[in-house]
Amino acid sequence: MLLIKGLTKRYKTGDLALHDVDLEVPAGQVMGLIGPSGAGKSTLIRCINRLVEPTAGQISLKGQEVTGLGRAALRQTRRRMGMIFQEFALVERLTVMENVLSGRLGYVGFWRSFTRRFPPADVAKAFATLDRVGLLDHVDKRADALSGGQRQRVGIARALVQDPDMLLVDEPTASLDPKTSRQIMRLICEVCAERQLAAIVNIHDVNLAQMFVQRIVGLRQGRVVFDGAAQGLTPETLTLIYGEEDWSRSIRRDDDDDALATARTLHGEPVRERLAGLT
Amino acid sequence: MTAAAATRAYPTVWRRPPLIERTWLRWAITGGAVLYLVLSVGSLEINWARLSEGLERGWRFLIAFAQPDFVSRWDDILDGMIESLTMTVTSTAIGIALSIPIGVGAARNLAPLPVYLACRAFIAVSRSFQEVIIAILFVAMVGFGPLAGFLTLTLSTMGFLAKLLAEDIEDIDPGQAEAIRATGGTWLQLVNYGVQPQVMPRLIGLSMYRFDINFRESAVVGIVGAGGIGATLNTALDRYEFDSAAAILVIIIVIVMACEYTSSVVRRHIK
Ligand SMILES: Nc1ncnc2c1ncn2[C@@H]1O[C@H](COP(=O)(O)OP(=O)(O)OP(=O)(O)O)[C@@H](O)[C@H]1O
Ligand SMILES: [Mg+2]
Numbered sequence: 439m440l441l442i443k444g445l446t447k448r449y450k451t452g453d454l455a456l457h458d459v460d461l462e463v464p465a466g467q468v469m470g471l472i473g474p475s476g477a478g479k480s481t482l483i484r485c486i487n488r489l490v491e492p493t494a495g496q497i498s499l500k501g502q503e504v505t506g507l508g509r510a511a512l513r514q515t516r517r518r519m520g521m522i523f524q525e526f527a528l529v530e531r532l533t534v535m536e537n538v539l540s541g542r543l544g545y546v547g548f549w550r551s552f553t554r555r556f557p558p559a560d561v562a563k564a565f566a567t568l569d570r571v572g573l574l575d576h577v578d579k580r581a582d583a584l585s586g587g588q589r590q591r592v593g594i595a596r597a598l599v600q601d602p603d604m605l606l607v608d609e610p611t612a613s614l615d616p617k618t619s620r621q622i623m624r625l626i627c628e629v630c631a632e633r634q635l636a637a638i639v640n641i642h643d644v645n646l647a648q649m650f651v652q653r654i655v656g657l658r659q660g661r662v663v664f665d666g667a668a669q670g671l672t673p674e675t676l677t678l679i680y681g682e683e684d685w686s687r688s689i690r691r692d693d694d695d696d697a698l699a700t701a702r703t704l705h706g707e708p709v710r711e712r713l714a715g716l717t
Numbered sequence: 718m719t720a721a722a723a724t725r726a727y728p729t730v731w732r733r734p735p736l737i738e739r740t741w742l743r744w745a746i747t748g749g750a751v752l753y754l755v756l757s758v759g760s761l762e763i764n765w766a767r768l769s770e771g772l773e774r775g776w777r778f779l780i781a782f783a784q785p786d787f788v789s790r791w792d793d794i795l796d797g798m799i800e801s802l803t804m805t806v807t808s809t810a811i812g813i814a815l816s817i818p819i820g821v822g823a824a825r826n827l828a829p830l831p832v833y834l835a836c837r838a839f840i841a842v843s844r845s846f847q848e849v850i851i852a853i854l855f856v857a858m859v860g861f862g863p864l865a866g867f868l869t870l871t872l873s874t875m876g877f878l879a880k881l882l883a884e885d886i887e888d889i890d891p892g893q894a895e896a897i898r899a900t901g902g903t904w905l906q907l908v909n910y911g912v913q914p915q916v917m918p919r920l921i922g923l924s925m926y927r928f929d930i931n932f933r934e935s936a937v938v939g940i941v942g943a944g945g946i947g948a949t950l951n952t953a954l955d956r957y958e959f960d961s962a963a964a965i966l967v968i969i970i971v972i973v974m975a976c977e978y979t980s981s982v983v984r985r986h987i988k
Contacts, residue, residue: 544901
C-alpha cells in the first residue's frame with residue numbers, strides 16, 4: 439500500500455529531521471510510530487502527503503509515485519490520504535457538518551463547496567460517517583462547542599469521508615484524557631480494519647500504542663531504530679529509541695487488563711456494540 | 718542544609734532595575750528632554766490678544782450650540798446629509814469588496830511573493846496620504862462634488878481594510894488551514910474553508926468601524942470641495958451662521974453615535 443524509500447528531510451534551518459527512512463505499510467495495518475520529541479515523527483507523516491516537501495527519497499501509494507507530482511495530481515493524491523491531528527485542526531467556526539464535508543473538497547468544484555451544495559451522495563456519506571463515529575446528534579453544532587473527544591471524532595470523520603486508502607495520524611490522543619484516548623485509538627483501529635486502510639499513528643504513549651497497534655516503528659534522530667511487533671518491545675529497545683531510563687514499568691505484559699483482549703478482538707472482527715458506551 | 722538556609726540573611730529590599738543603566742546618561746537624557754520642551758514652548762510665539770479673541774468666538778459658538786437652528790437651512794442640510802450618507806455607503810461597500818482580494822494578496826501565508834509585494838506596495842501608497850490630501854487630488858482630477866469624495870473614501874477604505882485583513886490572515890491558526898490543504902482542496906477552497914471562517918468576525922467588525930470613519934471623513938473631505946455635509950458645514954461657518962453649523966454638528970454626532978452603537982451590537986453578536 440504505502441512504500442517509502444530513502445526518505446530524507448533537511449529543513450531550511452539545517453535540521454536533519456529524517457535520514458534515509460525505508461518503510462512499507464500494507465493495507466489494513468495500523469503502524470505505531472514512536473520516538474522522542476524531535477525524532478521526526480511529524481515530519482515523516484507530513485512528508486507523505488507533502489505538507490512538508492521531502493529533500494530526497496521516494497514515496498508511493500498503491501504503486502503511484504507521490505514525490506514529484508504536480509500540483510493538480512498532488513491534490514488528487516491527497517484525497518486518498520486522510521489526516522488526523524493532535525489539536526484536531528477543525529475549522530472552529532464551522533459546523534460539524536461543514537467540517538466533515540470539507541473532507542470532500544478534493545472531489546467537488548469551488549462553486550458547490552462555496553454555496554455548501556454538496557452532491558447528495560457526499561451528504562449521505564457524511565451523515566453515515568458521523569453515525570459511525572457516534573456524532574449524529576451534533577451535526578449542526580459549531581466545532582468549537584464540542585468536547586475534545588467529540589472534536590477528534592469529527593476529525594476522524596473528516597478523514598474518512600475522503601474515501602482514503604490510508605490514514606496519517608499525528609498524536610491523536612495527546613490532548614485527551616486516558617479514557618477518551620483509548621476510545622479514540624480503538625475507533626481509529628476499528629475503522630482501519632473495516633475499510634482495510636493502512637495507517638501510521640504517531641504516538642507518545644508506548645503503553646497505549648502496544649494496546650492497539652500490531653506493529654511499532656521506533657524513530658530516533660530521524661532514523662528507524664526499531665521495527666517490529668508491538669509485543670516485541672523490551673526495555674532494551676526502548677532504551678535504543680528514547681535513551682537510558684527505567685523502562686520496566688512502561689511495558690505492557692501479556693497478563694495486563696482487558697485492553698489487550700480488546701486489541702485482539704479488533705484484529706479479528708470489529709466490535710460495533712462497543713461504540714454504544716462512547717460519548 | 719536547612720539550618721544554613723535559615724541563618725543566612727537575605728535582602729529585604731528589591732528595586733526594578735532602571736531602564737537606562739548608567740546614571741549620568743539617564744540624567745542627561747531627562748535634562749535634555751526638559752530643556753527641549755521649555756525651548757520649544759518658548760518659540761511658539763503665543764499671541765495672547767488673538768487667543769482671547771478666539772476664546773470669545775468659541776464662547777459665541779458654544780452659546781449657538783445651545784440653540785441649534787435646524788430650520789432656516791434645512792434644505793441645504795438635508796441635501797448635504799443625503800450626499801454624505803450616499804458617499805459613505807457606496808464607498809464603504811465598494812471599498813470592502815475591493816479590499817478583500819488585495820488583503821488576501823497581501824497575506825504572506827496565502828500569496829506568492831510577487832503578488833504579495835504588489836499588494837503591499839498598493840497598501841503602503843494608499844495609506845501614506847491623509848484623506849484630505851487625497852481628496853484635494855481627486856477634486857483636482859474630477860472636479861468639485863461628491864464623486865471626488867466617493868473616490869477618496871473608497872481608496873482609503875481599501876488601504877485600511879486590506880492592511881488589517883492581511884494582518885489578520887497572517888495571524889490565523891495555520892493548523893486549521895493545513896487540515897483543509899490536506900484534504901486536497903484547491904487554493905480557493907482553502908481560502909473559503911480554512912481562512913474565511915477565522916477572519917470573518919474581525920472583517921465584519923472592521924467594516925462597521927470603517928463605515929463610521931467614512932461618515933466622519935465625508936464631513937471633513939467636504940470642506941476641501943468633495944461634496945457632502947462638510948460642504949454645507951463650511952458654507953454655514955463662512956457665513957457666521959453658528960446656529961446652523963451647530964445643527965449640522967448635532968446631526969453628525971447623533972449619526973456617529975448611532976453607527977457606533979450599531980457596530981458594537983453587531984460585534985457582540987458575531988463571535
Ligand atoms: N518547520 C520546521 N522548520 C525547521 N525545523 C523543523 C521544522 N519542523 C520540525 N523541525 C525540526 O525537525 C526535527 C523533527 O521535528 P518533528 O516535529 O518531526 O519531531 P516529532 O518527532 O514530531 O516531535 P514531537 O514528538 O515533539 O512532536 C526537530 O529537530 C525540529 O526542530
Ligand atoms: Mg510531532
